Structures are given as structure tokens and as C-alpha cells.
Amino acid sequence: MRASVLRDGRMVYRDDVADPVPGPGQVLVAVRSCGICGSDLHFAAHGSQVLKMTAEAAGAAGAMDVDLSRDIFMGHEFSAEILEAGPDTDTHPAGTMVTSLPILLSAKGFDPMVYSNSTLGGYAERILLSAPLLLPIPNGLDPRHAALTEPMSVGLHAVNKSNIERGETALVIGCGPIGIAIIAALRLRGVESIVAADFSPKRRELATAMGAHQVLDPAQGSPFDSVKARVVFEAVGVPGIIDDVLRRARWGTRLVVAGVCMQPDEVHPFFAIAKEINVQFVLAQTPEEFAESLRALAEGEIDVAPMITGEVGLDGVGAAFDDLADPERHCKILVTP
């Protein structure tokens, strides 16, 4: 079957990948749509660094067993149609449209469907999913929109971790896919003042479309000069930005760090001490947040249509990875096998 795989830092089209065979508790599905995530781009460019730092953070037991010299399967934001269940597996009927947390359960344990030499991800025609984790896509929701359940739930997780209340002002720094997901989740939670900052006019436009009440261009001055935010979401992930927030934020700010910075970074603890700033780092989502995001998409409470800026086939994934570098052109590109 067809798939797009990471080989020597580039996404390569293959038409000779072996079809997966579902084991007990697993389900064979046909991928309908898979979003390209910034973390996939990052892994393609800096895979060895990601693996090394994951091992350092998690200890040897949590290290990911990935061989960068072999083909790697990726794609963790997907929707799919059920084809057939594995042996002794009770699940929804064939033809049901589903999504799932990107985790494959097996008799040996579980594999994250993030970067793997063996477990297929969503950049493939057919993949395996875990029957207990399947969520049917309700209300006839467009499978392309359902594929964005995973990235939208990342935003919901960041917002939940902030414990923001409706009357508090939120400032979202960076309006790439993570910042946009945070804005949509703030809107879902009924937050009445959402301010978003990004250098890119296109991204500011998208932030407005997804629910920001006010957008700011940091080139025109620091957002902290004009906004009295209680909760700040950092969704950029470059060195220096956390320290800048600590320096400029008001007393008692809660800072949620959702941007993924892989370099060492310098902060002045004194800024945070002097203003009793609470810093919360966040990652991924809970299963409940994943399910709530799917529900919000299906009920029309979040509309992800403005985020989708491109669609490619499995043979177009390599070019799409290159195109995503330009914030003026793209937010989310979907792969349709």
C-alpha cells in the first residue's frame, strides 16, 4: 500500500509498504485525513536531538526506540474509516468513521503513534488503531475537520491547565497552530477578553477568525504595554521569550508555556519572584479533553475550516513539509491518502 515515510530527514513517497494486520483488540482502518503537525516538521529536521532529549527527560525506560537510519512512520492527527476488526475484537461496524488518541495498544503494551519504525501513523493508506480508544465521529462531521481533534485538544489542555475564568484577560503570544488551538479553546470556555499577538498579518487574521477579540502586531510595540492580561499563553517556543514575559508581565500573572523550545534558554528568576508569577508547562491532552474537542467540533462550537490552508496526497507530503515553513501561506495542511 501507499505511505509517506521519513527517510534521511525528508518525507518520501512509497507504494510498497506492507499492509498492517490487526491483532486482538486492534482495528484496521482506512485513513481519511491526517493533519501535518509542527512536531513532525521538527522531528524531520532535528530527529536525533528530539530522541536524545526525550531519553534524558524520561530516563532509559521512557526512551523511544527509533532508528533514524531506517524509514520512520509519522502522522498523529487523523480521522479514518473502519475496515475490519482483529480476532476476538468487539468494535463499531465496518464503515464507521472514527478518530482516536494516537496510541496503539497491543499484547506487548502500547506504542505512541508519533515517530516509529514499525507502528504506522496517519501518513498511510491503512493503519491499525486500538478498539478501546476509538471515538465514532458524530453528526456527520467532515472527516477533514475531525482529523484536527488532536491539535485542538492540545489547546484545550493548555487552557484547562491555566484555570482561567471567564472574566480574566488572556494574552496568546504566537498564532501558529498551537496558539490558534488555544484561542479556540478560550472561546469555548467563554473567556470574554482574548488578545492574540503575532508578527504575521495572515496569522493575526486567522486568530480573529478563530475567536480572538483583539490582535496585536509585536513589531508595533510589546503587547504588555497595552494589555493587562491575567493569563499569558506562550505558543512560540524560541529562546528568550519566557524571560521576556517574566520581565514584562504584571504581578500575579499565570504563564502557560505551550511553545516547544528545544534549545537551552536563559531566565531571570528574579522577575518571576518579584511578581509571584506562576509558570505552568503543558504537553498534549487527556483522553477527556480529546473527547471534548471532538464533541465541540461536531456541535459546531469550534469551526476549524479557516485553519485548513492546504490539502495534499501521500506523494505531496514532502513538498507540504517545505511549504509549512511560510507562516503567510499556511496553518494546517491535511494529507488525504
Ligand SMILES: [Zn+2]
Ligand atoms: Zn501534533
